[in-house]
Amino acid sequence: MKLFTWGIAPNPRRVEIFLAEKEIQIPVEEVGVPGKAFLKPEFLESHAHRRVPLLQLDDGSYIGEAMAICRYFETLHPEPPLMGTSPQEIAQIEMWERLAELDGMQAIAEFYRNSKGSFADRSLPGYSNSLQQIPALIERGKARLEQFYLKFDAQLAANEYVAGEKFTVADITSLCVIDFAAFSELGIPEECSNLQRWYHVVSERPSLKK
Template sequence: MKLYNWQFAPNCRRVRMFVLEKKLDLPAIEEVIGSGLRLKPEYFETWPHAMVPMLETDEGQQIGEAMAICRYFEERFPEPNLMGRTAVEKGTIEMWERRAYDECLIGTAEVFRNSHPDFVDRGLPGTTAKVPQIPALIERGKGRVARYYQKIEAQLAEQEWVAGSRFSVADITTLCAMDFAIAVGMPIPPECPSTARWHDQVNARPTAKLSV
């Protein structure tokens, strides 16, 4: 089994942390980022979708997208459960996991891709076609992340974990998305003490440190 990986990418970290929370050894990891923060040309031959992470199973099957890979591991290794047991719990976890991805991670990606000098003409992932940066998306992304911080603060003021009374994949995606935002210059606002409390709590988990 092999995980095609970019160590900095939050989507790759989501998978690494999920696997570690399952108390499994990480798969063999192949770094596919070369100079200029570009995917190595040989990776395109392996995976034409041109995105990371991608898991290659022992049987040679290829699974892309972070949550699809996490679902694979959840089905193969159901304990400890990270995606919910009851219908309500599963739905709630998926709802908050998706909000972290759509609002915080993608909002940060808008800022990063449209401002980083290595991503000129690489405004969108998953294609080798030239896609120009759009400066207006930087401010839109910042606004998206700011609104997400307000939303998650209200949620975490009411409960210990993102999606309920226990740790789940929603916490993993939220941490990886939030740490990405922090790295890109959008720290947790001072008016979000519950979020800061939660962030310290999750970052204290061994898997948070090991997945960086």
């Protein structure tokens, strides 16, 4: 078993934090080009998925996409539960994790991949053909991210963590969104005090220190 990852990217980081929370250790291969904003050509040529994270199983098969990989390990190692146990809890966590990905991760991706020159012909990941940037998506991405901050700040006004009173994958995805947004100088607005409180708490977890 081996996890293909890229240290600077938010989606692989979601899996790495998840594994650290469960204290699962597996071999990891970094496939990003050092100092560059793209994956190694040999990885792209040999893996049709063309994205990370990518988990290679012992039988040679692959599982792609962060939450699919997390679900695989949650099934194998249910403790501590990060994706819920009761039907309602599972649904609530999945809902908020999905909202973090749709409203947050996609928003910052729109901004970042359409504003940086290094992605001039690679505005979407996973494609072998050229995909040009769309300048209008820069401002739309920023606007979407602002709404993400407001929505999650309101949710955290009544909850210790994103999906309730326990740390879950919804918190992991939200944290990775915010850290990547901060890298792009689009961090949490000062007025989002609930989100600020939550961020300072989860940033101190041991899984974030590894």
